[in-house]
Amino acid sequence: MYPKPLHRKVVALIAALVAGSAVITGCSGSSDAEKTADGKTVFRYQGSASQVTFPELADNLGYFDKVSLNWVGDTTSGPQDIQSAATGDTEFGGAFNGAIVKLAAAQSPIQSVISYYGADKETFNGFYVLEDSPIRTARDLIGKKVAMNTLGAHAEFIVREWLAQQGLTKDEIAQVELTVVPPVNTEQALRQGQIDVGTLGSVFRQTATERGGLRELFTDESLYGTFSYGTYVLRKDFIEQNRDAVQDFVQGVARAIHWTQTVPRADVIAKYKDIIAGRGRNENPDLVDYWKSSSVAPGGVIADEEFGIWIDWLQRNEGLDESITPSDIYTNEFNPYANGQAQLESK
Known part of the structure; x- marks a missing residue:
């Protein structure tokens, strides 16, 4: 529920x-x-x-x-x-x-x-799936939808870099579907199954995780630490x-x-x-x-x-x-x- x-x-x-x-x-x-x-x-x-x-x-x-x-x-x-x-x-x-x-x-x-x-440890962007989602590794994202606020900016670079660090090839990374969803709609889209992974930061991340039912896949802070x-x-x-x-x-x-x-x-x-x-x-x-x-x-x-x-x-x-x-x-x-x-x- x-x-x-x-x-x-x-x-x-x-x-x-x-x-x-x-x-x-x-x-x-x-x-x-x-x-x-x-x-x-x-x-x-x-x-x-x-x-x-x-x-x-x-x-x-x-x-x-x-x-x-x-x-x-x-x-x-x-x-x-x-x-x-x-x-x-x-x-x-x-x-x-x-x-x-x-x-x-x-x-x-x-x-x-x-x-x-x-x-840093307090302020970061996280990439979240539903708690019961079968997605647990980078390879699981092949053919899945990852939502972010805009393309060609922070979230896209972070996702593609994380996938590369996890061993995916360029062809495999190209099969991960990056889609634009306004931050205000990301949590709802994730909970309704319209996307597989949602990018959440600031108030959106804090309020969404407080409500529960989500699992953190990775964060930008997990890639490079305080940066x-x-x-x-x-x-x-x-x-x-x-x-x-x-x-x-x-x-x-x-x-x-x-x-x-x-x-x-x-x-x-x-x-x-x-x-x-x-x-x-x-x-x-x-x-x-x-x-x-x-x-x-x-x-x-x-x-x-x-x-x-x-x-x-x-x-x-x-x-x-x-x-x-x-x-x-x-x-x-x-x-x-x-x-x-x-x-x-x-x-």
């Missing part, structure tokens, strides 16, 4: 995550940044409904001196977010590093400057022509990440709720109660391996140019916790 249906309040909370998404349109921007009346450089960006991004936290904490944030809507996915930054519709966007490698390899003039999401998976990117021309503002942006975001890593969890949740309540986007702040950790390296410092793994993967599987290296795609130049301008502390 399945667990009881979702409580209305939980449904409302989860729905808030996918409500109000907006696709950015308009002409491509340029490196000539907009300025405020007091001389700050405007950084247009996309947010996430009922969540607080690290740049938004940095702004609230007063960590920016030369940057003014301008929210222009909510992103629909990581690949869409970095594409908006690449075309100049926004100044920065964030996505899974594998997606960033692919965009950079296509000659997109972007550069990663700081990590913003990853996996940063995604970074914020800016256009290279924007970086070169607005170096002081970019320096201020990265140091502010790094300090905001460090703040969440050094204060009690209750303080982070309280701050996030205050930010959501004060910005007037008609959001429900209760989702923030499910926040567990920053999930990234201290201060958001980027490591070669966080891009090298996906460069190697794409070279093996999709013929990526073998001359591409991590240093072509990211820089820690502006991060104070990487360049010696600030010291990391622990709780």
